[in-house]
């Protein structure tokens with residue numbers, strides 16, 4: 380439920396998360412080759428993202444006919460922005476799904 384009714388007005392509950400969270404990494408997961416963000420494309424379109432309430436946010440990006448995943452971390456141990464290599468949309472979608480299920484990290 381997005382909100383509850385008090386009198387005639389709707390109160391939106393802001394503490395709810397609307398974006399997915401990545402599942403905890405499974406015992407056997409694929410290690411993603413993260414590298415420093417490269418400012419290669421002029422226009423990057425973020426087509427999916429994980430919830431901002433976590434210290435690490437992942438974004439699925441489309442740019443220049445290819446796709447990659449961007450990881451933005453606020454953790455002290457691994458701060459900053461990292462990205463995967465550029466792949467086809469299909470391969471990037473598979474990695475994105477694995478990431479959300481904890482099968483890749």
Ligand SMILES: [Zn+2]
Nearest residue numbers: 396430431432
């Ligand atoms: Zn959240």
